[in-house]
Amino acid sequence: MADDAARYLLGIDVGNTVIKAVLFDLEGRQVGSHAIDGQSTRPEPGHVERDLEELWRNASEAFRRCVADAGIEPGQIVAAGCAGHGNGLYLLDGDDRPLVGIQSLDTRAAALAEELAAEHGAALHAATLQEPWPSQTPVLLSWMRRHRPEVLEQAGTLVMCKDYITFKLTGRKVSDISDMSGAGLLRMPECGYDDELLALYGLQGLGHLLPDLIDPTDVAGTVTAEAAAATGLAEGMPVVGGLFDVIASALGSGVVEAGATSIIAGTWSVNQYVSSEPVIDRDLLMVSAFGPDRFMIMDNSATSASHLEWYVREFVERGGHHDDPFGFCHRRLAEVEPRLDDPYFHPFLYGSRLGAEHRAGFNGVAGWHGEGHLIRAVFEGVVFEHRRHVERLRAAGAVIDHATLSGGGARSEVWAQMLADCLGVPISVADGEETGALGAALSAGVGVGVFAGYEEAVSGMTRIRREFEPDPDMWAHYDHRYSTSRDLAEALQGFWSSQYRDARRENNGEEEAK
Template identity: 30%
Template sequence: MGIDLGTSSVKTIIIDIDGNVKAMAQEEYSIEIPYEGYAEQRPEIWWKATVNTIKEALAKSGIKSSEIKGIGLSGQMHGMVLIDKNLKVIRPAIIWCDQRSKSEVDAIYKKIGRDKLGRLTLNPVATGFQISSLLWVKYNEYQNYNNTYKVLLPKDYIRLRLTNEIGTDITDASSTLAFDTSNRKWSEYIIKALELDIDKYPGCYNPFDLAGVVTREASQETGLACGTPVVFGGGDQPMQAVGNGVIYPGIVSSTIGTGGQVFTVIDKPLYDDELRTHTFCNAIPGTWNIMGASLCSGLSLRWLRDNILNGLDYHIIDEMASNILPGSEGLIFLPYLTGERTPHMDPYAKGIFFGLSLKHTNAHMIRAVLEGVTFSLRDSLEIFKQMGIKMDRLVASGGGARSSLWLQIQADVFGVEVYRSKATEHACMGAAIMAGVGTGVYASVQEACEHIVKYHQEPVLPNSKNMEIYNYYYGIYKEIYPRNKDLFKRIGEYCC
């Protein structure tokens, strides 16, 4: 069984030894925004949704709960769940897209130094990262900080409810910015320099290591068999990569979900002097992942659908956009609705429809969003090239991979063949693979992927004419942010 605790929903799948999905269940929830720039979710809502999907998946599969060999977890990265000594949640979770900790980011760089911190973590600090959020709580809600027994990542809370055991894994821990990524351990230097308490951090393990077993209480709630093994699992991006078969250098994944990520495997830690990329520990020992991230990819399309398109079905939205020519007749979209990470690392960045005129319709806006999101991911691929990272194959995943139009746009904007795995819920699949490895069904992650992950034989091919069009508009796209950077900050400091 694989459980993926996402930003907008939780999904649970049950697979057999060959990777065939026997059942899948999903339940949505929302992000709470109590103030401008805040983003929170309630862990109890996560748990209730998880319980419901486990029950539904078991019912759909027709499988006895005792036949489940093991359970793995995947989850949204960077977020913060605070629990007290009674293992109760202290406050709502602050999640990855939260922007409140701008001053804490500045304080972190001031105390440690940008280069020193970058070389230890192999990451830039950003709002929404756990260490920034934890500092915000210490500075603004000291009683909550003082009452904190352990700081967890989102999926670790679900595992706690399943097993009553506390812990995290190296892939997720390396996304907190309190982690020595090269040496795969918590950084005492960083934690002490920021006057945080290292004993608030949980033990850290491999994603396929056994964390515990389903407790009697969790069994009664979920229908799972008491004593079912549960492995630690990992962050959603590393798990998605595993579920996509992105386990060797040269294979790159392009994921368009709530956010967007370009992701690959490297066999040694790489440091970007400009701190535009993220490097995390990989699920496979002795390897790492490097990632470029865009905060508001699928979320940009959802915003357009909910606020301008009156909640139209995504199939209709896709059809509308397909009737518009590549380049959206000169309409360009910057998908910075919640600030941006790669390559700008700017919480003040804002969204823009550039070039809007009377000839443009809702359909033009839809296509411009699809293209603008893809341009933002191309920014990451360009950085990978600069760093000497090879790309032999690109694999698309996430909601964007379900749209044939968006797949074609990716092929045309990136200028490469785009492959898709036959599985759809890749993060769930990666989590289930971890359970398979941890319980001895497979000898290694590599063996599991070679046995389970299968691709559609025919890739989506780039269109040379469309590539030329997109290269032109991408050049303009790259100029829009630097020309408006100061204005973004002026707006942000005045009204937000």
């Protein structure tokens, strides 16, 4: 074990904005980290993009500072793995330079997703176990073919966001089955590319854009001399294929056995469980594969903790007058007692699984309500969307009597207790906040033989910090408000649809003008 103590695994987590480099010892203890927040741009309504060159600059700096923070030699890192947000659209040109960087919050292709679902939804679900949705990779690629053909003509390779980092480190353009199945680009459960599948999306003739396909624990390549110079990492260090970040976060929080449930409260509301076989149900968002007889069954939407970040950015940090904005929110929230007539908040800044036309908003605000009530409404609205997704998983056959929480929302004891109370099940919170990076790191450990498999890696590198038991006295409160919130959303549907039609009318006029 003396040698093990001097060996480390590097986990890289590429989110929609932040990139994190985190070093772990072989028992899962974090020994160094560095995170850098990148910039998203919104050039048009519904468009959310990023600069891949900035992403690589940020990654290079994060690697250097992470190793310096740990105080180790780069040669002590035995392998690295990368996790990244799924979907969106990232394209390199024919010379492997960044061409397109569209994030998974983008909704420009909402109308096209509806069109594809109406024409080929059943066939696409039969092939991929998911139906078209706005920021799904093939839907965005189809949108590019229709609206930006001159850009698509320059494209050389499609990668996922994490794959761009792997490419810059190793020089190899690959992707793994978890990301590509999560993107609806693989025929399931075989996990292979398919020309007939591409044709259903209107992507016939574009198979040459797809990168080589590998398993998450396969070694994609080793750090090149050029990458070593840019990052400070050791030349020749192995880098594995990596993982779709929701699966990485589940593994990093200790969820690996069949039937185990993972809830991730981050940019997206992720609700998933491990299965030894795929589940065929058109009410669920997707099924992603991450190894032989390893599937993650999911129902997700962009309706989670990012809404608190939005509230903090727009209302709390305004003018920079709060040093601890999230602490401020928790203090204000603690000042109010939950009541049945509290305000409601629908967390639909980026649409919902029920429709891209859904919009966020506060309702039921009275003169006696203060900021604490509004903050509580945000927390509660996020929890209600998690519950709606969990109910879909249960309707599809999942037995959920316990769940493990990870993501940014897991830092909040309030959110963990709310989830336990609203779902009526115990909620575990993993020890360590960087579960996505940890999942990527342990996959690297499996890939280079440090661990015999996922089970051994998860057992050796993850631990639970705290359990939150449901309060039976709060169940009736949340059950009533959950039902009322759903009724309110149904009542607002006509208004949201009208707004959506107006936005599409304006956007279509802009497209025609171009």
